[in-house]
Amino acid sequence: MRIVAIRDIVSPIRSNIANAYIDFSQMTASVVAVVTDAMVDGKPVVGFGFNSNGRYAQHGLLGERFIPRLSQAKPDSLLDGEGLIDPARCWAAMMANEKPGGHGERSVAVGVLDMAIWDAVAKAKRVPLWKLLADRYNGGQADEKAWVYAAGGYYYPGKGLAGLQDEMKHYLGLGYSCVKMKVGGVPLAEDLKRIEAVLEIVGAGERLAVDVNGKFDLTTAIEFGRAIRDFGLRWYEEPLDPLDYLAHAALATEYAPPLATGENLFSMQDARNLIRHGGLRPDRDILQYDPALSYGLVEYLRTIEMLKAHGWSPRRCVPHGGHQFALNIAVGLQCGGNESYPQVFAPFGGFADDCAVVDGRVSLPDAPGIGFERKADLWAVMKEIA
């Protein structure tokens, strides 16, 4: 199996939503196709990848460093014992001559290519990615379905409490039982009204998570935590700067219910620093490392090993990003579930068209690879570069 071509495009995912830290008026994503010479049903196997959301397209890094390194590697040096492309060998080729530390956004560029490589390998083996992962890394065990929650509740010009409630009703109607909303972008009293409005719709605190997107300093995070403590919320997400581990450790002594963070930690080493120094609690807190943003699944497997070595279960992981890649990982490696964006970040958010969410859980298609071909709006973008 050989890589014969790699193509990338920049796809807009702009919208006028905002969280407490950024708006998405200029958001873009890279989409790549890795074309191979492996043939299935008379057609060459092509793997696809994209970079989740929240970081911009990585056209420059892809074109200057990572695509050339993969394309110029000796084809045999990228193969495993079965003669298939080996994602870990591809990873090593892409990361040649890159220093450790300072992960920046190269982890996003590598993550996009890594996703496409795994898609291609699973297609060449004619199995869904979740099954390949279960067989290779999880003793053949996979979950039948993944717990998913509907992430939304953004600030949006002109959107009042009634609009927020309608959005949440829509998610419940789609089959979700847990939702997430943005907080931290308006004064505390106003956010409390928004939270109470959503609680009226979802009924119980454990069916609502709130996301600050790293906006608060420690004092504000503690004050906000005191104000929401009695709601019994599912989790309190990214209350602090994602790299300020000591502040997390301090907050964890003040806020007993579940905390969640990790979507802006882009390497196993950063993930490990959070575990070592962030004071998080393996019996309740949620880790949201996003494999697409953080050097891909090759690195995510290292992160899972690191977590196990520190006494954390993969069940504490609920990846950020709402994409089918993380959903396959959640099922095949038996993580805690996955994020979902039923209404934002189209066409990248959401899952296969024929796999509805029922009682807050979703199954995966049995299609080979990641399953992009079973999501019509996303496939319309991808097939153009195949």
Ligand SMILES: O=C([O-])CC(=O)C(=O)O
């Ligand atoms: O608004 C964003 O950047 C997305 C986000 O935090 C999430 O999905 O948890």
Ligand SMILES: [Mg+2]
């Ligand atoms: Mg978040």
